[in-house]
Structure formats: C-alpha cells, structure tokens
Amino acid sequence: MSRMKEIAALSEKGTVSLTELEHALQQLLAEVTETPGFEAGLILETVLGVSRTDILLGKTVCLDDQQREKLGDLLKGRRQRRPLQYLLGSWEFYGRPFIVGEGVLIPRPDTEILAEQVLDGVRDVPNPRILELCGGSGCLAVTIALERPDAEVWCVEKSPEAFSYLTKNNQELGAGVHALLGDALDTGCVEGTFDCILSNPPYLSDADMKELEPELSYEPAMALYGESDGLYFYRELTARWAERIRPGGLLAYEIGMGQHPQVAAMMRAAGLDAICQTRDYGGIIRVLTARTR
Numbered sequence: 056m057s058r059m060k061e062i063a064a065l066s067e068k069g070t071v072s073l074t075e076l077e078h079a080l081q082q083l084l085a086e087v088t089e090t091p092g093f094e095a096g097l098i099l100e101t102v103l104g105v106s107r108t109d110i111l112l113g114k115t116v117c118l119d120d121q122q123r124e125k126l127g128d129l130l131k132g133r134r135q136r137r138p139l140q141y142l143l144g145s146w147e148f149y150g151r152p153f154i155v156g157e158g159v160l161i162p163r164p165d166t167e168i169l170a171e172q173v174l175d176g177v178r179d180v181p182n183p184r185i186l187e188l189c190g191g192s193g194c195l196a197v198t199i200a201l202e203r204p205d206a207e208v209w210c211v212e213k214s215p216e217a218f219s220y221l222t223k224n225n226q227e228l229g230a231g232v233h234a235l236l237g238d239a240l241d242t243g244c245v246e247g248t249f250d251c252i253l254s255n256p257p258y259l260s261d262a263d264m265k266e267l268e269p270e271l272s273y274e275p276a277m278a279l280y281g282e283s284d285g286l287y288f289y290r291e292l293t294a295r296w297a298e299r300i301r302p303g304g305l306l307a308y309e310i311g312m313g314q315h316p317q318v319a320a321m322m323r324a325a326g327l328d329a330i331c332q333t334r335d336y337g338g339i340i341r342v343l344t345a346r347t348r
C-alpha cells in the first residue's frame with residue numbers, strides 16, 4: 056500500500072493514535088523536507104487542533120470528513136513542494152500569526168533580527184517616526200508598531216497581492232501601520248523625515264535565482280529578485296532615502312549572504328557611519344545598520 060493510502064486508511068479507521076498518525080505523516084514528508092517531524096507536528100496541530108503534548112502523549116482522535124480532506128490536501132500540496140506556510144495560511148513572526156499565501160513572501164525567522172535591531176536602535180527615541188520600504192506581509196512594520204505603540208510607522212509595498220496581505224495583517228493584529236501601495240523607489244510616496252528607515256528588499260542575484268529550492272519558486276519573483284548582482288535595491292534605496300533620515304537616525308537592512316561589503320560601501324557613500332553588522336542563527340551577516348551624522 057502506498058504511504059498516502061496508508062494515511063487515508065489510518066484516518067478512516069475510526070479512532071487513531073496521534074503517534075501512529077504522526078509517524079505515517081513523517082515518513083511521507085521525509086521525501087520532500089529535511090524537517091519531517093516539525094512539519095508533521097505542525098500539520099496535526101493545525102488540522103486537528105491538538106497540542107504538541109497531545110501528540111507526545113499519543114492521544115487518540117477520530118477524524119471527521121473535513122479534517123480528512125484537509126489532511127489529504129496538505130499532503131498533496133507538500134508533495135508538489137508547495138510551501139507549508141502557504142498551505143497552512145498563517146505563519147508566526149516575532150510570536151504573532153501572520154496571514155500568508157501565494158503572492159506574498161513568507162516571513163523568515165532571520166528577519167526577526169532586523170526587527171530586533173530596529174527596536175533596539177530607536178529604544179531611546181520617544182514617539183519615533185519609522186518607515187519600512189518593501190513591506191510584503193507587513194511582518195516587520197506590524198511587529199515594530201505593536202512593540203512600540205508610541206511610534207508612527209509607515210510601510211510601502213508595490214505588489215497589489217502582497218499589499219492585500221499587509222493590510223489584512225495590519226487590521227487583524229490591530230497595528231495601526233500607515234500602509235501605502237506604491238513604489239519604494241519613489242521618495243514622493245510619503246512625506247517628511249524619519250528616525251529610522253528599514254528594508255528587507257528583494258536581494259537575490261541572477262546566479263541565486265537559478266538555484267532556487269522548489270518551494271521558493273512558488274514565492275513571488277518580485278519579492279526575491281534584486282537584479283543581476285542582487286544589489287539593485289540597496290543601491291537605489293540608499294541613494295534616494297538617506298537624506299530623509301533625521302540626524303543620528305538609523306538605516307537598517309536585511310542583506311543576502313556576502314553582500315555586506317558592498318552595502319556598507321553604499322551606506323558610507325550616502326554619508327552614513329557607525330555601521331554595525333549582525334549575524335543570523337546560521338552565523339551569516341544578515342543585518343546592516345548605519346546612522347546619519
């Protein structure tokens with residue numbers, strides 16, 4: 056019997072132990088992911104509404120038709136290498152759930168480092184005015200607004216699909232971000248100066264785009280591609296927006312692996328200094344910050 060049929064049979068036989076179900080799911084998912092245990096657990100928690108403890112204790116459950124269908128759809132989707140995050144429809148960032156789906160970049164754990172650096176960088180500024188360029192799901196702008204309720208946070212996103220997720224997340228989480236559908240290269244899209252401008256722009260190069268994992272091909276190219284050398288947005292955003300940062304204010308970027316020397320040079324050329332780099336959980340320099348004089 057194929058593994059898929061095995062799972063169908065298991066889920067149809069009345070009550071089934073979560074341990075048995077998790078084991079069968081793990082075996083199937085091992086064909087498409089390096090973290091089958093993590094994914095199997097998340098799928099069971101989401102579809103059946105059980106807890107990690109229920110699974111560990113091997114509690115028994117009785118699946119209804121809707122749950123069986125949802126489980127089947129999720130497994131089918133994963134076997135097509137659709138990202139788990141899109142299939143679940145929600146993904147956690149900085150401890151909060153963000154609605155995601157095809158058309159918007161999935162929030163990454165490494166991006167939390169950018170949120171932390173921004174929060175740290177404006178810690179002593181009362182009522183900071185903050186602008187995020189290239190906002191995607193809104194994970195950064197929404198997080199920053201919720202962590203700093205006294206801040207005025209603006210966020211610009213060009214893709215209408217991504218913008219719809221940004222506005223949904225902003226509303227659902229009650230963040231009060233001023234969300235703008237517009238081009239981050241157009242400095243006329245928002246007025247005034249800021250205590251911090253941040254961005255996690257598209258930063259993959261031609262070479263990177265050729266080596267995408269199958270799951271990444273489901274994410275919007277517009278969220279990934281930073282032109283041939285991957286540095287297009289850093290070049291343009293730094294040159295255009297540096298003058299809109301208040302004296303002593305912060306420019307903060309998430310960057311791709313190995314991009315720090317070039318991006319730091321762009322920051323210096325725009326008159327910023329106090330350049331600071333922060334590594335991600337894999338030891339790669341992931342965030343660059345700099346201050347205006």
Ligand SMILES: C[S@@+](CC[C@H](N)C(=O)[O-])C[C@H]1O[C@@H](n2cnc3c(N)ncnc32)[C@H](O)[C@@H]1O
Nearest residue numbers: 189190191212213214238239255256257277278
């Ligand atoms: C790497 S994603 C980052 C999304 C989100 N900030 C995050 O960290 O998950 C880059 C985002 O920039 C958007 N984008 C691309 N070009 C843009 C432009 N010219 N102006 C504004 N947004 C743009 C993409 O649609 C995408 O949502």
